[in-house]
Amino acid sequence: MSSDEYITGVVLQTRDYKESDRIVYVYSQEYGKVxxxxxxxxxxxxKLAPLVAEPFALVRLKVVKGKAYYHCIGGEVQERxxxxxxxxxxxxxxxxxxxxxxxxxxxxxxxAKIFSLLITFLQKANTPSQEKITILIPAFLIKFLAFLGYRPEIRMCVVCRSKELETDLFFDFKKGGIVCKKHGSDNEEKKEISSSxxxxxxxxxYKKLDFLVQQKFSKKDLRLAVDIINQFYQWQLE
Ligand SMILES: [Zn+2]
Incomplete structure (x- = not known):
């Protein structure tokens, strides 16, 4: 019996290995990241190089399980x-x-949810519109973090559960979400955030990527939202 198998996924990152090899990190449908x-x-x-040379393609790789890595022995690009x-x-x-x-x-x-988000993201990002890309990237990141178990609380104050979120709000990175006027003060772990x-x-x-790419957000506010998402990501990473 052959121990060959196939994995279908997207290359997240690659690194050089030895003189001419490459290790690729694939987010696969079958096993998640491998x-x-x-x-x-x-x-x-x-013959294998073209499989992993194209950035952000959906590939189907024929692999053999080795001690430390899967070894790619063939495959095809499924979607570009x-x-x-x-x-x-x-x-x-x-x-x-x-x-x-x-x-x-x-x-x-x-x-399955992360894999499907990844594919939908690439399909939507396959657009010449720079404006759509600037919405898709932070949308993907915040959804991805939520699927991973790091969902920020942005519908109510993390401390008192108050939904009256109008003015003097903060995003508290340590607490993982919004804090109201009463529970926030400016320090290194918090960032002031406007209601917009x-x-x-x-x-x-909370909205689908399809819907989001149709929206027109204020550039300045979108940039501030992106900063918060990136900072929130950094907190989860540490
Ligand atoms: Zn509160």
């Missing part, structure tokens, strides 16, 4: 997202996003 060794991936003549590679700034921001995911997601924990930025955070977390 490490796959692709021998000769940095050689031009390699051409537009992502066309603009340098889009490519680098998505690469940065995927590095973040790779850093926080544990190996061998498959999650809070509204954007709620939209990004």
């Amino acid at each position: 490490e796959v060794l692709v021998r000769g991936a940095r050689k031009i003549i390699s 997202f051409y537009n992502i590679g066309k603009r340098y700034s889009t490519m680098t921001s998505i690469a940065e996003l995927f590095n973040k995911i790779n850093a926080i997601v544990k190996k061998y924990k498959s999650d 930025v809070l509204y954007i955070l709620q939209q990004l977390l």
